[in-house]
Each structure stands twice: as C-alpha cells, then as structure tokens.
Amino acid sequence: MKFKRNLIKNNNNIPTEGSSTSRLQQTTSTTTTTAATTIENRNNNSVKNSRNFQDIGESEEESSSTTTKDRPNKKIKLELNSNMSELHNHINGIDQDTHLDDINNPSFVNKKELVRLLIQSLNSLGYKKSADFLEKDSGISLQSEQVNQFSQSVIEGDWERVESLLPYLKLKSIEEENNVKFLIYSQKYFEYLEKKKIKEALQCLRSEITPLSRDPKKLQTLTSLIMSPPSILESKIKETTTSRLTLLNEIRKYVSSDIMLPENRLQHLIKQAIQYQITKCLYHNTTDNFVGLFEDHVCQKDQMPLSTRFTLRDKHKDEIWYIQFSHDGQKLASCSRDNVILIWDMSGLYKDPLVEPKVIHTLVGHTKEASYLSWSPDDSMLISASNDGNLKLWNVSLGCCIKTFSKHTDAVTTCAWHPDGKRFISGGNDRNIFLWSIESNGSSSSSSSTINSRSSLTNTLNNINSSNSNSNGNNSNSNGNNGNNNNNNIIITTPIKMWVSARVNDLSIHKDGKQLIVICQEKKIRIYDIDNEKTQEISLPETESLTSMVLSNDSKFILVNTSNQEIHLWDLEKKIIVQKYRGHKQSRFVIRACFGGVDQAFVLSGSEDSMIYIWHRQSGTLLETLSGHSGTVNQVCYSPCDPYLFCSASDDQTIKVWSRSPSNNNFMNNNINDSSSNNHSIKNNNNRHNQG
Structure with a gap:
C-alpha cells in the first residue's frame, strides 16, 4: 500500500550557483566595450586595425612637416581626441544618445510632454487657473x-x-x-x-x-x-x-x-511606478493601500509572520499529513496518520491573540490514513480522502459523516470541490479521476437498502440533526465531538463522470468551474474540460516527478512541488514556468507549498530538514528560514483572511500557528518549543517509502 508521502526519485543535489560579478562592473565593462567598438569602427577608414593609440601618437610625433601628405595625421589626432572624450562621456552616462541612466539630465524626459501632463493633471485636480497660467507661461498647449x-x-x-x-x-x-x-x-x-x-x-x-x-x-x-x-x-x-x-x-x-492625451495620464504613470516598487519590495505585506510619493516604498520584515504563537500538540497521535483553513479562516481541518480528522476553532485568534485554538470536532470513520481534505465553498461540509480507498462527506457543524463515496480501488490521494458546491472531483493511485455529486443517492450503510429517489441531502441532514438532538443534546465538547456516531451514512458507488489517467498525485479546479488541473506520476500537468462531453486535454510537460500542487486565488498560476527539491510557478495562460524556488529539502516525502501574504506575494513550503522556507513570489528570492519543528514539515497553510497568520503541520505530531513578532513578551507564552515535542518519535518510518 502506498502512503501519501512517498516520492519516486532519490535525493538530487541542488547545483551550486557561482558567484556573480557585480552589476556595476558588468555594466561598466559592457559600456566600455561598446563605446570602444564604435570608436574603432569610425577610425577604420583612416587607421589600420593593427595600429593602437600609441602607434598613432608616435606617427604624429615623427611627422614635423606640414606638407599636404602629412596633414591627415592632424585629422586623425583630432578625431582620436574627440573619440576619447566620447568614450569618457559614454562610460560616465552622459552620452548624447543615452539619457535613461541619469534622471537629472534635462533630456531624460521630453519637456513638452511633461508640461502637457502637468496641465492635464492640474485640470483634473480642479486647478484650472493654475493650468491656464502654466499653459500661457510655457507656451505649450495641452x-x-x-x-x-x-x-x-x-x-x-x-x-x-x-x-x-x-x-x-x-x-x-x-x-x-x-x-x-x-x-x-x-x-x-x-x-x-x-x-x-x-x-x-x-x-x-x-x-x-x-x-x-x-x-x-x-x-x-x-x-x-x-x-x-x-x-x-x-x-x-x-x-x-x-x-x-x-x-x-x-x-x-x-x-x-x-x-x-489619455485620461489622467500622469496619475496612471504614478500608479505604475508605485505598483512596480511594491512588486520589488521583498517584504511587502500590508493591507494599507496608501503609498507615499516622497520616498521609495520599502517594507521591513516585521510585516511578516515569523514567530510561533501557539504549538498545538497532544491531539493527534501520529504524523500530521495535511491541514487546510476554511474559506472564511474561522476553522482549520487537520488529518493524521492516526486515521483521525480534527476540526479546530480558529475564530478566537482574530479577536484575542492569546486565545489558543481548540478542537471542536473529532471525525472518526476511515479505516486507514486520511491524507487530503477539502472544504466546500460555503464551509458547511468537508470532504476527506483516505488510503482506504474511500471519500467521506462530513457535516462540519454537526461533526458527523453524511455520505461515503466508494469507487476507487486504491488509495485516494486528492479531492477538490466544484465552485457550485454540489459536485467534487477525486483522484487516486488507481489512475482514475471521478466526478461526484453530493446529491446522488445510494444505499444506507446500516441496512444496505436502496434509498427512495425522493431522498435528498437536505433530508439526510435533517435526520442526522434530529437523531443527535435526541441523544445527548450536545454536539461538541472540549475534546471534540466524535463524528462516527450516526447510522445515516449513505454509500455512493456511482460517479457521474470519470477520466482515466496515470496515478494522480494532486488536482485542483479552476475558479470558473470549467477546467480541471491534474498532476500525475508521468511528469505532466494535465488540464481537462470538465463539462465537455468530448474530453479535451492539454498537457504541460515537466522534467521531474511532480508531488503536489496548489492553485492561486485568481486561478492563473499553480505552484508545483517537484522531487528534485524545486518548486515551480506555472503561468496557466502562457503555459510556461515563470519562477523557480530552491533551498528546501525534498527527496523522499510529499511536501506541500502554498501562496501567502497580501495579494499572495509569498511562497511558503515545509521541508524534510524540519524548517519552513519563505520566498518572494515574483523574484524567487529566499527571504526567511524558520525553525521550530523537530520533524519533516509536511505542509504550510496560510490564513485566507489574515496576511499575518499561517499554520504548519509536521511529523513531530504538532501544528504550529505563526504570526508577527509580538510587542509584549507575555504574548509569546506558548512560543517556547517544549522539549517534549522532541520526544515524539517518527513511527514506522520505513513504511513511508513503500510504493506498494
């Protein structure tokens, strides 16, 4: 049996990047070479290529006669002096044809264009008299x-x-x-x-x-x-x-x-400049939209969540493989090698930073490890995928299983909700991809009898709610509610559509609900048309084994973890890799990266060296490496409603909640990495390598 964590390839060393020449040296060298080449070409008509500047000078000193035959030497000398001056000016950035490197140069911008922009801006700001005066004073009309x-x-x-x-x-x-x-x-x-x-x-x-x-x-x-x-x-x-x-x-x-002129042209140029500075600001992570014009925009690293706020331990009894925030950020779902799924209440964190998340539901029902979770669009339901070959639909508020979807013949590795909230898609090691409807009817797990065609999901929920209220009347407690205490679990065995693929490692659904993006063990990213009767497929080739993926909020990009210790950022519209992220360790297990921060400006990933890595999304610059866990960090998950909060899940059986550094030391009363966490051994490690 293959556990969700195994990779195919062995560890590949990351090639060491050589030291780079400074940008200033490269620019000066290139500029000098270009200018010298230009001078040499100009002198070809009067001086042979084999002659250097010294030869020219010597020939002129030897020539004391003013005969017509010797006069060309004076011309050569004058041209040489002019060219040397030109070379000096070119190197120092004041070449008459090159003004872009010196903003103080009057020729950097066209004066007439600038005045026209100022006149237009004054008019748009309501300063018509000032605009008219500038127009009259400059003699330049808008x-x-x-x-x-x-x-x-x-x-x-x-x-x-x-x-x-x-x-x-x-x-x-x-x-x-x-x-x-x-x-x-x-x-x-x-x-x-x-x-x-x-x-x-x-x-x-x-x-x-x-x-x-x-x-x-x-x-x-x-x-x-x-x-x-x-x-x-x-x-x-x-x-x-x-x-x-x-x-x-x-x-x-x-x-x-x-x-x-285009409308508000100067304001548009200023907006472009601000946006450019923001994209180049490595630590930009603020919800404040105001950016001043008097200074270049730079954020400090204190905008980043780099400190542990809480360490959640002793709830899971084995390696934690997957975590996922609900869309509103109020809950966190986690699943472990102990076959248990936990629902955590995260809402208190946004009101009081000292409120530690609590387990509100303990969902039990899978006979093997649950390795993947997916929240419904309205956060009312949760789908879990398990190595037992089944998927379970859970009611989050009641903490109970509604339906079980059973068609896969091997471990189910991934699942994703359709935006309509009525369907979801699953993929597994059996090379099958199934499209399911949560409104499908099947047989009751308690009696195996056929459910009446009028039976619906709503009726099922009502029955569960009624049976629960008639029992203990309390759906949750401090330890969470056991989600396996109802007899209304319906088994669905017939999907509404299927695709045959290679062994599926991960999948996502485009926000428009039309496209399905899948990564398989055949080193390809496949894109399917979900609703088209004729299956259309687009393949994006990769050179390495693909282990996991995550779709950006705008569905234009995907992050793909590979087995050669790289994370690739794909542009789905252009169908190209636009950035690669390196530094983390991944050779044996499945590691899941994520986007994070304001406008998803960062890329975060766990690592087999127990660290968390944070990169600047656009530039690929490695910003931070965070320690705290004592085992492989399997996943990092960013809060969808707080740019200063994310969680990490590890083989050390803990979930860490990360935030910005506190102003009060008492705020970090749970920040100390208790030595007890180091005592959690990684059980049955050899089983994690079995491909099965």
Whole structure:
C-alpha cells in the first residue's frame, strides 16, 4: 500500500550557483566595450586595425612637416581626441544618445510632454487657473484649439459640430474613423430615446448607425431598445453628462496621444511606478493601500509572520499529513496518520491573540490514513480522502459523516470541490479521476437498502440533526465531538463522470468551474474540460516527478512541488514556468507549498530538514528560514483572511500557528518549543517509502 508521502526519485543535489560579478562592473565593462567598438569602427577608414593609440601618437610625433601628405595625421589626432572624450562621456552616462541612466539630465524626459501632463493633471485636480497660467507661461498647449472644441462639443452634445471637427483627430484609417462615428451615433441614439424622440432615434438608427455596424448582435441590441419599457431603458442609459464623458474616453483610445492625451495620464504613470516598487519590495505585506510619493516604498520584515504563537500538540497521535483553513479562516481541518480528522476553532485568534485554538470536532470513520481534505465553498461540509480507498462527506457543524463515496480501488490521494458546491472531483493511485455529486443517492450503510429517489441531502441532514438532538443534546465538547456516531451514512458507488489517467498525485479546479488541473506520476500537468462531453486535454510537460500542487486565488498560476527539491510557478495562460524556488529539502516525502501574504506575494513550503522556507513570489528570492519543528514539515497553510497568520503541520505530531513578532513578551507564552515535542518519535518510518 502506498502512503501519501512517498516520492519516486532519490535525493538530487541542488547545483551550486557561482558567484556573480557585480552589476556595476558588468555594466561598466559592457559600456566600455561598446563605446570602444564604435570608436574603432569610425577610425577604420583612416587607421589600420593593427595600429593602437600609441602607434598613432608616435606617427604624429615623427611627422614635423606640414606638407599636404602629412596633414591627415592632424585629422586623425583630432578625431582620436574627440573619440576619447566620447568614450569618457559614454562610460560616465552622459552620452548624447543615452539619457535613461541619469534622471537629472534635462533630456531624460521630453519637456513638452511633461508640461502637457502637468496641465492635464492640474485640470483634473480642479486647478484650472493654475493650468491656464502654466499653459500661457510655457507656451505649450495641452491640445490644439480644434481638439478642445471637439471635446467641448462632445460634452455639450453638439453632434453636428462633433462630426465636423472629427478630421482634426487625424485618425489612422477609415476603419478607425467609422468606429468613432459608430460610438458618436450610438450616443446620439441613446439620447433621442431618453428624450422619447422615437422618430429621430429611428432615423439615426437607419441612416447613420446601420451602415457602419459590422456586428449584427450590437445592431440587434440597439434596435430592441426602441421597444423597451422605460424602466429597462433607464437602466441601460446613464445620465447624459456621465455617458458623454464615457464616450469621450472611448474616443481617446483611437486618437494618437500627441493629439489627445489619455485620461489622467500622469496619475496612471504614478500608479505604475508605485505598483512596480511594491512588486520589488521583498517584504511587502500590508493591507494599507496608501503609498507615499516622497520616498521609495520599502517594507521591513516585521510585516511578516515569523514567530510561533501557539504549538498545538497532544491531539493527534501520529504524523500530521495535511491541514487546510476554511474559506472564511474561522476553522482549520487537520488529518493524521492516526486515521483521525480534527476540526479546530480558529475564530478566537482574530479577536484575542492569546486565545489558543481548540478542537471542536473529532471525525472518526476511515479505516486507514486520511491524507487530503477539502472544504466546500460555503464551509458547511468537508470532504476527506483516505488510503482506504474511500471519500467521506462530513457535516462540519454537526461533526458527523453524511455520505461515503466508494469507487476507487486504491488509495485516494486528492479531492477538490466544484465552485457550485454540489459536485467534487477525486483522484487516486488507481489512475482514475471521478466526478461526484453530493446529491446522488445510494444505499444506507446500516441496512444496505436502496434509498427512495425522493431522498435528498437536505433530508439526510435533517435526520442526522434530529437523531443527535435526541441523544445527548450536545454536539461538541472540549475534546471534540466524535463524528462516527450516526447510522445515516449513505454509500455512493456511482460517479457521474470519470477520466482515466496515470496515478494522480494532486488536482485542483479552476475558479470558473470549467477546467480541471491534474498532476500525475508521468511528469505532466494535465488540464481537462470538465463539462465537455468530448474530453479535451492539454498537457504541460515537466522534467521531474511532480508531488503536489496548489492553485492561486485568481486561478492563473499553480505552484508545483517537484522531487528534485524545486518548486515551480506555472503561468496557466502562457503555459510556461515563470519562477523557480530552491533551498528546501525534498527527496523522499510529499511536501506541500502554498501562496501567502497580501495579494499572495509569498511562497511558503515545509521541508524534510524540519524548517519552513519563505520566498518572494515574483523574484524567487529566499527571504526567511524558520525553525521550530523537530520533524519533516509536511505542509504550510496560510490564513485566507489574515496576511499575518499561517499554520504548519509536521511529523513531530504538532501544528504550529505563526504570526508577527509580538510587542509584549507575555504574548509569546506558548512560543517556547517544549522539549517534549522532541520526544515524539517518527513511527514506522520505513513504511513511508513503500510504493506498494
């Protein structure tokens, strides 16, 4: 039997990266070489390639005659002096053709463009007098008088004048001109309808809009508005002034920026600069959206959760293989080699940092290790996948099993909920991927009788709730509620769809619910179309064995752990690896990485050396290595609602809760790594290597 932890490949040493030459030396060397090459090419017509600067000087000293034959030497000397000066200027960054390295150089930006941006910004900020003064003082206009008249005519709705001034926009093609006219005529049509001038609107539609329209759907939509009731019409047409401003901004997209500046261009450039600084800030992890303009943006490492807040021990009796926060961050589910699943209450942490998480439910039912957990979209249910070949659906509030899904013939390694909350997908070592419905009916585990077709999940929950309330009347206690105390467990053996694959290591479902991403033992990332009757598959090849994966919140990227001690960040849209993360140890067991922090700016992973590694997502820079565990750290899981909180699960049978460093030392009363945790031996270690 294969446990969830085993890998295929042996340990591969990470290649040592050589020391790199400083950026300044590289830049200077490259610049010098380029400039010298340019000078040499210029001198080829007057000096042979084999001659150096010294040869030239000596030839000039020997030449004391002023004959016509010797005059070219003076020209060579003058050219040489000029070229040496050019080389000096090039190296020092003041070459006439190179201004990007010296922001203080007046030629770094175009003066006229900068003044136009300032005038536009002053106007947008409401300082019209200042904008007019700058325009007059500099002699530089924001835009031509005709373009000003065009903009004003659009705002005033003078459509005849707008059309007469259209040539001053100097559009590049007839097609662009027709597109702009279509926008103008459509606005005029909307306003006729708003004023209930149906005759004029119909005339505009027939004679002006229809000849320009190449999209039958758009034309059909516009035509249908004539017959629309006032309530629908009002919802489609905003106030006249607002829609005219929108029209003007749409027209800008077709006009050269030399003629009409894009809206709020300077503010847009500032926003780009701020965003760039944030992406380069290695420790950026703040929810404060304000970034000052007077200094470059830099965050300190105190924004990071680098300290242990709590060590949760003595609840699991063996290695902890998997943990997962609920989507609202209020609960944490964990599963262990002891076959037990625990539900932890994490809500108190967000109110009082001294409130230690407590177990609220103990879920028992699997006959072998549970190795994977998945919360339903509304956090009301939990799916567990086990090495016993079964999946169990648990009611979280009641702490009991609702249904068991039994079709796999080997260990179930992974599962994921569909966004609709009614279906989920599982994959296992039997090379099968199944799509299940939680509303499916099956046979009762207590009587094996067929459930009536009218039976539903809701009825099942009601029955469980009733039976529990009639028993002890208390669903949980300090030790958690045992989730195996009901007789309403329904067994489902028929999935609604299946795919045949290689042995499945992990899978995720795209947030749109249309795509299934799977990693298998064949060193491929497979992408399936979930609802298409004809199975469509896209394969992304990898060179190493893939052990686990996690999908980003926007479903555009996946993190993939590999057996050669690397984590790969894949761009699913471009279908390329955009970053690799190195430093952690992974050669024997399954290690699960995660995204974390504000905007998922960090990558975190456990390691076989008992450490936790944190990288900057964009640059791949290793930021921190955290100690505290005494066994392999199998998984790191970040809180979805707190950028300063994450948990880690280890073979040392503990879960650690990590947060920012406290201001009060008493806050860390549970931070000390109790020596008792070191006494937990890793049981039956040899079994973790059996592929089975």
